[in-house]
Amino acid sequence: MSGPYVIRGAVHLPEAELLWRFSRSSGPGGQHVNTSDSQVELRFDLAATDALPAVWKERALDRLAGRLVGGVVTVRASEHRSQWRNRETAAVRLAALLAEATAPPPKPRKATRIPRGINERRLREKKQRAETKRGRSARDWH
Numbered sequence: 001m002s003g004p005y006v007i008r009g010a011v012h013l014p015e016a017e018l019l020w021r022f023s024r025s026s027g028p029g030g031q032h033v034n035t036s037d038s039q040v041e042l043r044f045d046l047a048a049t050d051a052l053p054a055v056w057k058e059r060a061l062d063r064l065a066g067r068l069v070g071g072v073v074t075v076r077a078s079e080h081r082s083q084w085r086n087r088e089t090a091a092v093r094l095a096a097l098l099a100e101a102t103a104p105p106p107k108p109r110k111a112t113r114i115p116r117g118i119n120e121r122r123l124r125e126k127k128q129r130a131e132t133k134r135g136r137s138a139r140d141w142h
Contacts, residue, residue: 005095007052008102013095014051019043020087025078039078042090044098047071056102063101073097 004012025039046052046060048071067073075097077090 005091007095007098011052011056013044013091013098014049017044017049017051018091018094019045022083025081025086036083038081038083038086039076040083040086040090042075042077042087042094043072044075044094045072046098052098052102059104060098060101064097 004015006012019042021041021043022037023039023041024037046057046064046068049057052060061068061071064073073094075090075094077086077093079089080086
């Protein structure tokens with residue numbers, strides 16, 4: 001593999017905690033596809049890992065609750081004909097998924113008022129447009 005997959009900052013996916021499973025992939029490949037295990041299934045035990053800070057782990061468990069089976073998150077890749085490229089794809093996909101799941105929540109929006117001048121200008125332009133359209137009506141033409 002091409003090195004540690006960074007989740008965010010100095011935190012990366014621990015290679016020892018990744019469980020790989022390979023199987024035959026559907027799709028293109030001709031006769032070769034019948035003999036090679038190119039589909040990759042990558043499992044990561046999110047509930048049992050110590051690689052993530054406690055806050056991140058709690059946040060990820062909460063956000064990925066629908067994807068977890070017994071605290072384990074699973075990612076599949078079978079786009080490529082090569083097992084190596086599918087391994088790369090699965091690892092990158094898992095790192096991106098965990099990065100998104102552990103991201104801090106966005107700051108709450110601070111409510112602001114619309115300036116009075118902007119509202120007045122909008123209404124003035126609206127009246128002007130209405131006058132223009134009213135001037136186009138055919139009832140005054142004889």
